[in-house]
Amino acid sequence: MGTEVNEMEFTTTANGIRLPIYMDNHATTPMDPRVLEEMLPYFVEKFGNSASRNHPFGWVAEAAVETARERIAKLIGATAKEIIFTSGATESNNLAIKGVAEMYREKGNHIITEVTEHKAVLDTCKRLEKYGYRVTYLPVQKDGLIDLEDLKRAMDDKTILVSIMAANNEIGILQPIEEIGKLCHERGVLFHTDAVQAVGKVPIDVNKMNIDLASITAHKIYGPKGVGALYVRRKNPRVQLSPLIDGGGHERGMRSGTLNVPGIVGLGKACAIASEEMAKEACKLAGLRNRLRDRIMGRLDETYINGSMEHRLPGNLNISFAYVEGESLLMGINDIAVSSGSACTSATLEPSYVLKALGTGDDLAHSSIRFGLGRFNTEAEVDYVADRLVDTVTRLRELSPLYEMAKEGIDLKSVKWAAEPAGH
Amino acid sequence: MAYSDKVLDHYSNPRNVGSMDKASTDVGTGLVGAPECGDVMKLQIKVNPLTNVIEDAKFKTFGCGSAIASSSLATEWVKGKTIDEALQIKNTEIVKELALPPVKIHCSVLAEDAIRAAIGDWKKKQGVGVTAEMAAK
Numbered sequence: 001m002g003t004e005v006n007e008m009e010f011t012t013t014a015n016g017i018r019l020p021i022y023m024d025n026h027a028t029t030p031m032d033p034r035v036l037e038e039m040l041p042y043f044v045e046k047f048g049n050s051a052s053r054n055h056p057f058g059w060v061a062e063a064a065v066e067t068a069r070e071r072i073a074k075l076i077g078a079t080a081k082e083i084i085f086t087s088g089a090t091e092s093n094n095l096a097i098k099g100v101a102e103m104y105r106e107k108g109n110h111i112i113t114e115v116t117e118h119k120a121v122l123d124t125c126k127r128l129e130k131y132g133y134r135v136t137y138l139p140v141q142k143d144g145l146i147d148l149e150d151l152k153r154a155m156d157d158k159t160i161l162v163s164i165m166a167a168n169n170e171i172g173i174l175q176p177i178e179e180i181g182k183l184c185h186e187r188g189v190l191f192h193t194d195a196v197q198a199v200g201k202v203p204i205d206v207n208k209m210n211i212d213l214a215s216i217t218a219h220k221i222y223g224p225k226g227v228g229a230l231y232v233r234r235k236n237p238r239v240q241l242s243p244l245i246d247g248g249g250h251e252r253g254m255r256s257g258t259l260n261v262p263g264i265v266g267l268g269k270a271c272a273i274a275s276e277e278m279a280k281e282a283c284k285l286a287g288l289r290n291r292l293r294d295r296i297m298g299r300l301d302e303t304y305i306n307g308s309m310e311h312r313l314p315g316n317l318n319i320s321f322a323y324v325e326g327e328s329l330l331m332g333i334n335d336i337a338v339s340s341g342s343a344c345t346s347a348t349l350e351p352s353y354v355l356k357a358l359g360t361g362d363d364l365a366h367s368s369i370r371f372g373l374g375r376f377n378t379e380a381e382v383d384y385v386a387d388r389l390v391d392t393v394t395r396l397r398e399l400s401p402l403y404e405m406a407k408e409g410i411d412l413k414s415v416k417w418a419a420e421p422a423g424h
Numbered sequence: 425m426a427y428s429d430k431v432l433d434h435y436s437n438p439r440n441v442g443s444m445d446k447a448s449t450d451v452g453t454g455l456v457g458a459p460e461c462g463d464v465m466k467l468q469i470k471v472n473p474l475t476n477v478i479e480d481a482k483f484k485t486f487g488c489g490s491a492i493a494s495s496s497l498a499t500e501w502v503k504g505k506t507i508d509e510a511l512q513i514k515n516t517e518i519v520k521e522l523a524l525p526p527v528k529i530h531c532s533v534l535a536e537d538a539i540r541a542a543i544g545d546w547k548k549k550q551g552v553g554v555t556a557e558m559a560a561k
Contacts, residue, residue: 004426325462327488331427331435342462342488351462363459399441399492401466401484402459417458418541 013384019335021381025220025315025374026169026197027339031266032222032375038269039224042262050259051250061261068268075271076195076214077205078231084251085264088228089196090120091244092215093163095230095255096192097124099241100161100213101133104190108158114138114146115357116173117165121194125163134158140357144173144307151183161190166198166214170341170354170370171307172316174202181210190239196220196228200274201282201313206231212239218263222375223270227263230255285373286314288382292371293317295386300393302406306341306355306368315373320355320364323403324396329369332392336385341368363402363412427489428523434493439500442482444468452546454538463487463531465495467538469502469510471546476507483538490528494518494535507543 050065052058069080086092115137125135136154184191192213200221217228233239247256302322326342341352351365397403446453457463470480481499485492502510518532
C-alpha cells in the first residue's frame with residue numbers, strides 16, 4: 001500500500017518512552033552508533049579501492065577489509081580466508097546454493113531444504129528445479145523443528161547439498177544445526193545454513209557444527225544494509241563454488257565486484273561487538289522476551305505461542321491472539337512497530353507459510369504477531385507494549401463475532417461458513 | 425500502510441457495535457465470511473414489521489481495519505432505511521465513502537453480503553412467522 005511518509009515523527013510519553021517503539025528486529029536492526037563511527041572514515045577520507053595494489057589509498061582500504069574478515073571469522077570460529085563478501089543474505093543464499101549446484105552437478109542433482117526457509121532459499125531451490133535439479137522440502141513438526149529421521153531418509157546418492165536455516169525469521173526456531181552438520185558430513189553431503197538470524201545472537205561454530213557454507217548479513221546485527229558475507233569452508237572438505245557474478249575475480253573468484261569497503265568495515269565492527277557482548281545480550285533479551293510473554297499471556301485467555309519456546313532465539317516471540325485479526329491488531333497498536341502473519345499484511349494475501357507449516361490453522365495464522373526484541377529495547381518499552389496489546393486485543397474481541405460465539409460455547413470449527421465473497 | 429481518515433475513524437470509534445437477540449422475529453442476522461479467510465462479519469437489523477423500516481442495526485466484525493470500517497458504515501447506512509432501500513446499497517458506494525484501496529475491495533463486498541444476508545434472514549422469519557400464524561388459525 002502506498003505511503004507518503006518521509007520523516008520519522010517521534011513523541012515521548014509522560015514516563016519517557018519514545019514512540020513509536022521499534023520491536024521488529026528480525027526485519028532489520030538499527031545501526032549501533034559504534035558501527036557507524038567506525039565506518040565514517042571509509043566514505044570520504046579512506047575511500048580507496050581495496051583492489052588497488054600500488055598506492056596507499058588501496059592499501060588502507062585493503063587493510064580495513066582484512067580486519068573485517070578476521071572479525072567475522074572469529075565470531076563463527078572460521079578463518080579469515082573463508083569469508084566471502086556479498087551484498088547481503090539473499091545473495092549469499094543464492095551464491096551458496098546455485099554455486100554448489102553448478103559446481104557439483106556431475107556428482108548429483110539432489111538438494112534438501114525445509115518448508116520454513118526464507119524465500120531467498122526456497123525460490124532459489126525452485127529455480128534450480130526448472131534446470132533439472134531435484135529438491136526435497138522437509139516438513140517441520142508442530143514445534144517448528146525438522147525431524148532428523150526425515151533428513152536421513154531424504155538423503156540419497158545424488159544428494160549434493162542440505163540447506164537448513166540456523167534460526168527462523170518468523171518464529172525464531174533454532175534447528176539442530178550440529179546434528180544436521182554431523183549427518184551431512186557422515187554422508188559426504190555439503191551443508192549450507194542461512195545463519196542470518198542466528199549469527200551474533202546465539203553461538204555459531206562452523207567446525208563444531210560441521211557447517212560448510214553459512215550466510216550472514218550485517219543489518220540484522222546492528223550493521224548497515226547492503227552488505228553480507230558467505231562463509232565457504234576451505235578444508236575438510238574444500239568447498240568450491242561457481243560464481244553468480246563474473247568479472248574481475250575478486251573474492252577468490254567467487255564474487256567479482258569492487259568491495260563495499262565502508263559496509264564491510266561496518267559488518268566487521270558489528271561482528272566484533274557481537275563477539276564481546278552476545279552472551280550478556282542474549283540473557284537480557286531472553287529476560288525481556290519472557291517478561292513480555294508473561295505480561296501478555298497472564299492477562300489474556302486464548303493466546304498461543306507459535307513454535308517451541310525452548311529452541312528459540314532469545315529476542316523472538318510469536319503469539320496468536322485467537323478471534324482477533326492481525327492487521328486490525330497492528331492498526332490498534334500503531335505506535336509499536338511489530339509484524340503479523342496475517343494475509344492482510346502480506347503482498348500475496350496468503351497467511352504466513354511458516355505458521356501454516358507448523359500446522360497452525362489459517363485462522364490463528366491471521367491472528368499472529370511477531371515481536372523481535374533487540375539491543376536497544378528497554379523494560380519500560382516491554383511493559384508499554386504489553387499494556388497496549390492487552391487493551392487492544394480486549395477491545396477487538398469485544399468487536400469480534402468469533403469471540404462472542406466461542407463464549408456462547410459454539411465450536412467454530414463446526415460452523416458452516418458462508419461462501420467467499422467475490423474478488424477475494 | 426496508509427488508511428483513510430474515515431477508515432481510521434470507524435476503526436477507533438466503531439458505530440453500533442453489539443448484538444441483538446437473534447431468536448427475535450423482528451431481528452435479521454447475517455453472518456458472512458470465514459475465519460480461515462481472515463474476515464467474518466455479523467450484521468443484525470431490527471425491522472418494524474408494519475413499515476419495513478430498519479429501526480436498529482448492530483455489528484461485530486473479525487477482520488482488518490477496512491473490514492471493521494465497512495461493517496460499521498453499513499450499520500449507519502441501513503438504519504432508518506426500508507428493507508428495499510437497504511438492498512440498494514452497493515459495495516462500490518462503501519469503497520468510495522471509505523476510500524478503500526483495491527486490495528480492500530473485498531471488505532466492502534463482504535459488508536454488502538452481510539446486509540443482504542441479514543435482510544434475507546429477516547424475510548425468512550417473516551415467512552415462517554406468517555405460516556405459523558396461519559397454521560394456528
